[in-house]
Amino acid sequence: xxxxxxxxxxxxxxxxxxxxxxxxxxxxxxxxxxxxxxxxxxxxxxxxxxxxxxxxxxxxxxxxxxxxxxxxxxxxxxxxxxxxxxxxxxxxxxxxxxxxxxxxxxxxxxxxxxxxxxxxxxxxxxxxxxxxxx
Numbered sequence: 001x002x003x004x005x006x007x008x009x010x011x012x013x014x015x016x017x018x019x020x021x022x023x024x025x026x027x028x029x030x031x032x033x034x035x036x037x038x039x040x041x042x043x044x045x046x047x048x049x050x051x052x053x054x055x056x057x058x059x060x061x062x063x064x065x066x067x068x069x070x071x072x073x074x075x076x077x078x079x080x081x082x083x084x085x086x087x088x089x090x091x092x093x094x095x096x097x098x099x100x101x102x103x104x105x106x107x108x109x110x111x112x113x114x115x116x117x118x119x120x121x122x123x124x125x126x127x128x129x130x131x132x133x134x
Contacts, residue, residue: 045075052084061088077112079105
């Protein structure tokens with residue numbers, strides 16, 4: 001009886017030893033940085049962005065930045081607002097924040113491209129499977 005317990009303990013130990021490395025080598029699914037990423041932009045965000053452009057034309061970059069930030073708050077995936085905000089910060093000589101907003105914009109563009117590719121891949125797979133009777 002004691003030998004069976006020892007054998008079972010050894011088998012359980014070996015099973016655990018083989019499963020731990022197997023589980024740790026799998027790569028987790030990449031979590032989107034912007035969950036619920038929307039490809040369309042809220043009209044209110046567009047209005048704030050347009051207001052920011054008007055302020056920037058007048059040289060009122062601080063007010064322009066406020067408007068761009070309002071647009072970003074309303075529509076966090078609005079890449080044009082990030083670009084304009086970056087330009088405004090550059091205009092007032094704040095290169096750190098200018099680079100920050102460009103990097104955020106690039107990150108969002110990457111997320112949008114991935115979302116578009118995944119949607120297209122999903123659309124392309126469904127009709128083929130249906131036509132072949134799968």
